[in-house]
Amino acid sequence: SAVISQKPSRDICQRGTSLTIQCQVDSQVTMMFWYRQQPGQSLTLIATANQGSEATYESGFVIDKFPISRPNLTFSTLTVSNMSPEDSSIYLCSAGRTGGFEAFFGQGTRLTVV
Amino acid sequence: GEDVEQSLFLSVREGDSSVINCTYTDSSSTYLYWYKQEPGAGLQLLTYIFSNMDMKQDQRLTVLLNKKDKHLSLRIADTQTGDSAIYFCAEPHGSSNTGKLIFGQGTTLQVKP
Numbered sequence: 001s002a003v004i005s006q007k008p009s010r011d012i013c014q015r016g017t018s019l020t021i022q023c024q025v026d027s028q029v030t031m032m033f034w035y036r037q038q039p040g041q042s043l044t045l046i047a048t049a050n051q052g053s054e055a056t057y058e059s060g061f062v063i064d065k066f067p068i069s070r071p072n073l074t075f076s077t078l079t080v081s082n083m084s085p086e087d088s089s090i091y092l093c094s095a096g097r098t099g100g101f102e103a104f105f106g107q108g109t110r111l112t113v114v
Numbered sequence: 115g116e117d118v119e120q121s122l123f124l125s126v127r128e129g130d131s132s133v134i135n136c137t138y139t140d141s142s143s144t145y146l147y148w149y150k151q152e153p154g155a156g157l158q159l160l161t162y163i164f165s166n167m168d169m170k171q172d173q174r175l176t177v178l179l180n181k182k183d184k185h186l187s188l189r190i191a192d193t194q195t196g197d198s199a200i201y202f203c204a205e206p207h208g209s210s211n212t213g214k215l216i217f218g219q220g221t222t223l224q225v226k227p
Contacts, residue, residue: 006156030212031213041219042202042218042220043202043215045214045215092157094213098212101144101145101213102162103147105149105156105158107155107156108155108156
């Protein structure tokens with residue numbers, strides 16, 4: 001298994017600012033992902049964080065709004081840029097191993113934009 | 115495209131059985147999952163089932179898979195108030211097993227004492 005730690009666990013931010021969320025895994029993993037969970041909704045995949053290269057974004061999500069870094073096999077960051085109230089959501093980091101079947105999740109970052 | 119559907123809400127009395135249903139569209143899914151999200155918490159993998167199985171039992175949890183109808187269910191026996199949570203059904207995103215998932219809308223389980 002893998003234990004995932006996310007920071008911060010929650011934040012309240014002013015519109016127009018940016019917030020960087022950190023995700024640390026306690027062991028090396030092949031794959032890391034970022035999801036968004038809007039209030040009362042399911043999880044939507046934002047992007048796959050690729051180690052040493054640009055993230056792969058899902059339809060509807062762009063790098064300028066959600067820049068992602070992954071400098072090594074255990075760490076990734078997601079930045080929510082130029083925030084608006086519509087960005088208020090829970091952001092979750094997930095990790096998996098190629099050929100493995102289990103996806104591990106962090107506890108999430110609850111973001112409120114005012 | 116891939117899609118996962120769930121009913122949104124279920125209310126049961128403590129001690130009763132709960133059955134949460136899910137339908138999925140990707141017949142090539144090799145695994146199907148049930149995740150639990152407690153208030154203010156992340157997602158916890160409850161159980162999973164391989165696509166070549168019809169049933170899996172794990173203590174109070176029973177997963178049934180009907181591949182013909184693309185229907186998955188989670189039965190919780192002797193439901194307790196601590197089982198109150200949102201339950202998500204999920205299938206792999208695409209054909210590779212990398213941990214990238216597509217989730218249903220989530221079923222909120224309310225357990226009344």
